[in-house]
Amino acid sequence: MKRWAGQVCLFFAFSLAGTSVISARLVSGKLGTFTIASVSLFFALLFLLPACGKKLMESLCEMSAKDVFSLVLQAIFGIFLFRMFLLYGMLFTSSMEAGILTGATPAFTALFAMALLKEPFSGKKLAGIAGTVGGILMIQGLLNAGNSFSLLHLGGNMLVLCAAASESTFNIFSRVFAVKTVSVQKKAIHPLVQTALVSAIAFILCLIPTLFEAPVRRLSEIGLGEWLSLLWYGLFVTALAFVFWYAGIKRCGAFTAAAFSGMMPFVSMLLSVIILGEQVGWQQWMGGVLVISGMILIGNGSIPAKVSKLQEVKSIKEQVVK
Template identity: 30%
Template sequence: MFKAYLNLTMAMVIVGSSVVAGKIMIDQLPIFFASALRFLIASLLMVPILYFREGGLPQLSRRSWCILCVQALCGSFLFTVLMLFGLTMISPASAGIITSTTPACMGIIGWILLKERPSGRTLAGIFLSVAGVMVLNILGEGGAFGASFLGSLLMVGAVASESLFLLFRKWVPEPLSPIAATTIISLFGFLWFLPAGLYQFFTHDYSVVAIGPWLAVVYYGVVVTVLAYLFWFAGIVSVSSSVASVFTGVMPLSAVCLSALILGEQLQFSHFIGCTCVLGGIALISD
């Protein structure tokens, strides 16, 4: 079980780093083109690995292919689009307050759709995780209650989309390795972004784009997409949805720490309180 917890933690640490990479990426690159390129890079990396390691795509039912397609729609397309456009309308603090509900959202969805009733210990872990990221964002950022309604609504949609994405893998009955799942989601993600990405490719001036955004796209494709997906798909099959939901609290924790290290943002005492709550929530549900 420790290996599953480690995989889930590493996945969320990497996803948290996408906040920094995303800011750099969309500074000069359009969202749909950059995202399509991200999944193209991931697909070009994963397809040869899949064929070399496992001989090709797995044999899945039509229902399972549909589930994976919808999973990519939720996590690869909708989450990315809703989050990035939402951040153009509300402050990062407001966005953080809303995304801090991801652990609770995952637990509720798993309870309703997967019939996985969380134990009292797991509920306490979810509560600590949510409390921790709320402290990180409300106290750490000074609070933000003047967010626009549309921006907040987009972030709520992003939370719901990400929660569904993180749980969809459990609905595929056939054996599916992390390598195969990552490859399939990357391919579907590329297809979802391709139409709008092609339009932006022909309508945007790329001669003025610096090297930083291009490197951020490569990082997004190789690390945030490939590695994070591999870690998450390896861990999610071994734990319940309510337990997995606690580990999503690592995502904002990672984002805060990496923002301080890379972007030079100053950490406050409230950040340490929030981090302690998140780590306590993980420890509470750990065996």
């Protein structure tokens, strides 16, 4: 069971993250971008801070300046920039397109893993990545003749792609932080604590721009459905998803994370059909099957964790020396 623990955590992390597009759609246009982010992070912290207990203060006392800087980078790319690009992008594109375009995350993460972490890979892993990316293309309909990105939504689509790139950068920073902790034989930060700290930093970053969006007036005008969406965004998309993510990335390499990130567009597509009533064709369903198949290949083709960590530690140390 331990062998699959990391992959199970990543599965739940990205499945919950896939609901972010639907949650954002229900409040997009009714609240400011940073207001949505701030309120959802506030709900997340209401759950996380009491759950951390004494572990939070103990971790803060043991952290170095480099650790704090790493967490700040994770907050900037994983929450602040990701949500800013996604929420602004959804003002100009559909929830279906936005969800599907987050499928660029596996490709970005895989490229970063090869270029920056020098992470080892196997034939099954590459086949899994290819299957995931191919599934994303099928879901989008790019493999069908005559289909392409809608020019009317090009600006929104580009913003969502920037969100995917931010998410991938966050994935790599998280993995680097986990590997560095192992390399210096430091006690790992508990996933709950790490999620709370990153959420708190992102909350502070979002507060100032929120003040320019008339948050009090606009929040007073929304209904129960919008408040429930914000609550879901905070508790599940932020708190639980990030806890699962940090628990998983400590056990799995960046290639594995790249494959499982394909769950984001797949879940988004399913929820767009079930909740928003959007229509999809057979190629989208086949794409979903490819995404799942790619994740299975990645799991079966995983290089032993010790080998992967040793390689990443060596790569990170070489970069520090340079």
